[in-house]
Amino acid sequence: MGKIIFIEHDSTEHVTQFDEGATLxxxxxxxxxxxxDGDCGGECACGTCHMIVSDEWFEKTGKVGDAEEQMLSMTPERARTSRLGCQVQTTKAMDGMTVQLPEFQM
Ligand code: FES
Incomplete structure (x- = not known):
């Protein structure tokens, strides 16, 4: 069990608890x-789970896969540390991580 902090575009924070293995x-x-929204249920096919990981945590989220890279390339507001939340499985090392949410999704 750990916590992930999601920060909306207007700076509203959501502190959440997670069990290791759940996706962002x-x-x-x-x-x-x-x-x-997670419209595709985590199949890496909709891009509605775009998140921007804080710089200092980005390495802990692992590698961006080919399918994810394709989806991210079409994502407005893509940043250097963008990830699709459905492609990031949480680990204990992510306890306390902060994740920024874009203003708009695809
Ligand atoms: S939930 Fe559809 S791409 Fe992540």
Whole structure:
């Protein structure tokens, strides 16, 4: 169990609890974090789970896969540390991580 802090575009913070192995998208949806729709259910096919990981945490989220890279390349507001939340499985090392949400999703 750990916590992930999601920060909306207007700086509203949502502190959530997670069990290791859940994806960032699932954690956001389970906690009704606004702006994370997860329309495709985590299949890396919709891009509605775009998140921007804080610089200092980005390496802990692992590698961006090919399918994810393709989706991110079409994502407005893409940043250097962008991830699709459904492609990031949480680990204990992510306890306390902060994740910024974009103003708009695809
Ligand atoms: S939930 Fe659809 S791409 Fe992540």
């Amino acid at each position: 998208m699932q954690i956001a949806v389970d906690n009704a974090v606004p702006g994370i």
